[in-house]
Amino acid sequence: MSTHDSTSRRPYDGPGHRPYDSTGRHPYVSTGRARGRRRVAGVLAAAGALVLAATGCAATTSSAAAGSSAPAGAGTRTPAHAPTRTAPAVPEPAVLAEAKVNVGEGATVGVGMPISVTFPRPVPRAQRAEVERRLTVGTDPAVGGAWSWVKDRNLLDGQRVDYRPPAYWKPGTRVTLHVGTKAVRHFTIGRALTATVDVRSHTMTVTEDGKPTTRIPVTAGRPGLDTWNGTMVVLDKQPKVFMDSRTVNLGDAYHDYYFWAVHVTTSGTYLHQNPNADTYAGRSNVTHGCVGLSTDGTAERFYRRVIPGDVIRVTGSKETVATGNGYGDWNLSWSEWLANSAVRHGKSGSPERSQ
Secondary structure, X not given: OOOOOOOOOOOOOOOOOOOOOOXXXXXXXXXXXXXXXXXXXXXXXXXXXXXXXXXXXXOEEOOOOOOOOOOOOOOOOOOOOOOOOOOOOOOOOHHHHHOEEOOOOOEEEOOOOOEEEEOOOOOXXXXXXXHHHHEEEEEEOOOOOEEEEOOOOOOOOOOEEEEEOOOOOOOOOEEEEEEOOOEEEEEEEOOOEEEEEEOOOOEEEEEEOOEEEEEEEOEOEOOOOOOOEEEEEOOEEEEEEEEEHHHHOOOOOOEEEEEEEEEOOOOXXXXXXXXXXXXXXXXXXXXXXXXXXXXXXXXXXXXXXXXXXXXXXXXXXXXXXXXXXXXXXXXXOXXXXXXXXXXXXXXXXXXXXXX
């Protein structure tokens, strides 16, 4: 049960609804000075540094998201084989000290997870190239990638910059992020899982490591409340989420808890258990924009299988999800991605040296 964030097309997508964990706080992960050498649990900070203003499947989570809120400098370690870096002569932008990173220290994430760094205030255009140069990414095995400035749905222009390779990460890749001299993050790419929802055939096909493994009947958004088209990435998941249609101007259409909820857009799109799927999954689309799975254990099995960073593709629908509505980064071609970087890139995609 979800609606989306097109203000021109969906006036009922009201602002201000946000999913919270059981503490009443968004479970962010931010950078800061090291507070000891404990290692932060290897989980994704739920929906990362994004202010997840969920509308549609109006969600107040019933339990804390599967992530820890900790400064990026807390519990991080310097890798034994860290690349040698020469400090630039230009002073380090002060905004790096307040940056927030979406991936927790030691996390294992899906192949679609971008690195997303957000800032408490917009970075002026004149400083963005220097910020990119101070956000260094090392991988093992080596893989290219680039930063790109993303207009987040809930932030101002210049408050979010994401990093991704030209194609999905390779499973097993070890990634190290340096946030200037302020913090270090390490995470690992897990197995490759993609779930493709075909709204026309009302089915979802789950592929793992390149092999189709499961075909699941689903029900998607009904006409006028269509599920977003395009590629999305799992932000977080909750076993129980409260959804209230009144927060998105849909009256009393729904006002209840929904179970086994996999969150994929900040506007409120989930894949979750829906009693209506017991009748309509595989037959027709009847939801308010979310993808509904039946109550016979199907929804729970899918929930337990996915991790943050897994790829969710929707085909056969209408409007493509915006880049900043969650992690819609993969809906841009590589050339489009590079065009939003503040650093000039050569034909190979590698950054050109500054003059």
